[in-house]
Amino acid sequence: MSATSTLALVAADSPASVGAVATALTALVDGGAAPLQIGELEDWAFVFRNADYLIGGALMTVGLTVASILLGFLVGFPAGAVETYGEGLPKRLVESVGVVLRGTPIVVILVFMYFVLGVPSIDLGVVTLSGAVMSGILGLGLRSAAYQSQIFRATLGSVDDGQLEAARAVGMSQLEAIRHVAVPQALRRSVPGFQNEFTIVLKDTSIVFAIGLAELLTRSYDLFVERTTAVLEVIIFISAIYFVLTFTTNRALDYLGEYYAIPGGESA
Amino acid sequence: MSDADSNPDADANADADANDAAESGDRDYLRVADISKWYGDEQVLDDVSFEMDRGDVTVLIGPSGSGKSTMLRCVNRLAEAQEGEIFLDGEEVTAPDVDVDELRREVGMVFQDFNLFAHLTALDNVALGPRRVLDLSEAEADERAHAQLERVGLADQTDSYPAELSGGQKQRVGIARALAMEPKLMLFDEPTSALDPELIGEVLEVMHDLVADGMTMLVVTHEMSFARAVADEIVFLDEGRVVERGPPEQLFDNPEKERTARFLDRIASHD
Ligand SMILES: Nc1ncnc2c1ncn2[C@@H]1O[C@H](COP(=O)(O)OP(=O)(O)OP(=O)(O)O)[C@@H](O)[C@H]1O
Numbered sequence: 001m002s003a004t005s006t007l008a009l010v011a012a013d014s015p016a017s018v019g020a021v022a023t024a025l026t027a028l029v030d031g032g033a034a035p036l037q038i039g040e041l042e043d044w045a046f047v048f049r050n051a052d053y054l055i056g057g058a059l060m061t062v063g064l065t066v067a068s069i070l071l072g073f074l075v076g077f078p079a080g081a082v083e084t085y086g087e088g089l090p091k092r093l094v095e096s097v098g099v100v101l102r103g104t105p106i107v108v109i110l111v112f113m114y115f116v117l118g119v120p121s122i123d124l125g126v127v128t129l130s131g132a133v134m135s136g137i138l139g140l141g142l143r144s145a146a147y148q149s150q151i152f153r154a155t156l157g158s159v160d161d162g163q164l165e166a167a168r169a170v171g172m173s174q175l176e177a178i179r180h181v182a183v184p185q186a187l188r189r190s191v192p193g194f195q196n197e198f199t200i201v202l203k204d205t206s207i208v209f210a211i212g213l214a215e216l217l218t219r220s221y222d223l224f225v226e227r228t229t230a231v232l233e234v235i236i237f238i239s240a241i242y243f244v245l246t247f248t249t250n251r252a253l254d255y256l257g258e259y260y261a262i263p264g265g266e267s268a
Numbered sequence: 269m270s271d272a273d274s275n276p277d278a279d280a281n282a283d284a285d286a287n288d289a290a291e292s293g294d295r296d297y298l299r300v301a302d303i304s305k306w307y308g309d310e311q312v313l314d315d316v317s318f319e320m321d322r323g324d325v326t327v328l329i330g331p332s333g334s335g336k337s338t339m340l341r342c343v344n345r346l347a348e349a350q351e352g353e354i355f356l357d358g359e360e361v362t363a364p365d366v367d368v369d370e371l372r373r374e375v376g377m378v379f380q381d382f383n384l385f386a387h388l389t390a391l392d393n394v395a396l397g398p399r400r401v402l403d404l405s406e407a408e409a410d411e412r413a414h415a416q417l418e419r420v421g422l423a424d425q426t427d428s429y430p431a432e433l434s435g436g437q438k439q440r441v442g443i444a445r446a447l448a449m450e451p452k453l454m455l456f457d458e459p460t461s462a463l464d465p466e467l468i469g470e471v472l473e474v475m476h477d478l479v480a481d482g483m484t485m486l487v488v489t490h491e492m493s494f495a496r497a498v499a500d501e502i503v504f505l506d507e508g509r510v511v512e513r514g515p516p517e518q519l520f521d522n523p524e525k526e527r528t529a530r531f532l533d534r535i536a537s538h539d
Pocket residue numbers: 307312330331332333334335336337338339
């Protein structure tokens with residue numbers, strides 16, 4: 001991800017940070033006159049002085065991502081099953097909600113959750129999740145559910161009907177056949193789709209700035225504004241964090257996929 | 269209805285079946301009476317009737333699309349007949365209030381394409397039904413699965429996954445999976461049609477063993493020498509109708525209907 005494209009994205013998404021971006025861009029252009037100095041020691045020192053602040057943002061990013069992916073799975077998996085095996089009203093209802101959630105910009109969903117629904121805060125004992133955080137989790141989580149349901153619809157549907165019929169033929173109910181035969185195979189085939197979805201949610205968490213939350217990317221804008229000469233250093237630093245997060249998660253899912261791979265392949 | 273869980277030793281059970289078969293006289297263990305079925309406007313079964321005694325082997329033959337698979341599938345209610353009745357061991361299979369899951373525990377089915385569970389080992393393929401449907405303990409189900417895999421000659425392949433097995437081995441796992449439920453009746457839908465010729469023998473051999481054990485079997489197959497060797501009755505279906513039925517000697521050597529003779533000629537010239 002290049003620095004300018006990130007900035008362009010930010011500028012398009014957020015009227016609030018247009019000022020910050022403009023300043024940052026000016027800094028980049030000015031720096032261009034005297035060649036860009038990525039290794040400027042003072043700027044790196046600035047980044048590391050603020051590392052705590054950025055890492056705090058990274059924790060927010062990770063927390064929102066994990067919670068949203070989990071919620072997305074818990075809601076999206078049954079939804080995918082209903083779309084695959086259901087019929088009539090339940091199926092049409094789930095499909096329609098999915099279409100709406102996938103068709104609405106995430107900013108709108110978040111704003112709706114926070115300002116319109118006014119999702120309340122909850123006290124988990126150890127931590128209290130503010131209304132904004134809860135809105136973020138619900139908004140990102142439900143939208144992820146709408147996408148995850150499509151992953152599972154495709155993978156459940158790809159399990160050969162003959163196997164389900166064989167399960168029915170030994171006397172399993174439809175639900176048992178789905179649970180013991182289709183689901184274990186569909187989950188294995190869902191790993192690549194799941195990797196994509198994880199990466200998308202991770203990056204989309206930045207949009208919670210629209211409801212006043214400051215995760216990794218939003219916090220990095222704050223730093224641009226404070227020290228316009230350190231834009232590139234900040235971007236390199238947060239890109240490294242994003243890279244570590246996506247890389248480790250994708251590798252972990254690769255490993256999971258290999259661990260559970262069916263010996264000899266999937267043909268039956 | 270189920271006496272399946274009382275005795276994990278299937279061979280002993282089958283012997284008992286064979287004795288019962290010798291004693292009972294009426295051919296009404298399986299009774300298919302005037303079955304008709306339509307898919308949309310197309311009638312695929314037209315007044316089909318035949319009966320089987322316990323321990324009988326009946327072979328359904330007929331050209332492609334004549335309704336053989338559909339007839340088998342009506343017996344375990346994977347397909348629903350619109351008219352007629354089917355009785356198994358005195359109980360009406362086609363009654364609207366029959367618990368189909370319970371019925372299917374007692375009727376084993378073997379498929380042309382094996383339909384093994386791709387994510388499970390041979391052992392788990394066979395043990396899944398006993399575990400989930402018969403509620404046997406893990407150990408009992410595994411023991412039963414082992415015994416059935418041994419019966420089909422796969423004692424040393426219990427840990428193999430379907431993709432690691434040859435077609436003949438897959439089909440034998442498929443047979444063991446059906447047998448592990450200790451069914452009253454086994455349905456075979458062209459069990460050797462998807463196999464390379466050199467693998468057909470091992471599957472037929474297992475089926476021969478089942479016949480010897482006294483299993484009641486309704487078989488769709490094009491293996492005429494197998495049919496001739498083991499069938500008590502051959503039923504020839506064409507366009508959803510029973511054209512002719514009778515013992516193999518009669519039907520194969522002296523068919524009454526011209527249609528039957530033509531079909532047999534065509535099959536013979538293919539071999
Ligand atoms: N699910 C279905 N929906 C609609 N038509 C069907 C269905 N299953 C079978 N048929 C039709 O019913 C007729 C009988 O099919 P069936 O599969 O029972 O024949 P078969 O004798 O087993 O043929 P084959 O030797 O090719 O297996 C065919 O015309 C087939 O197209």
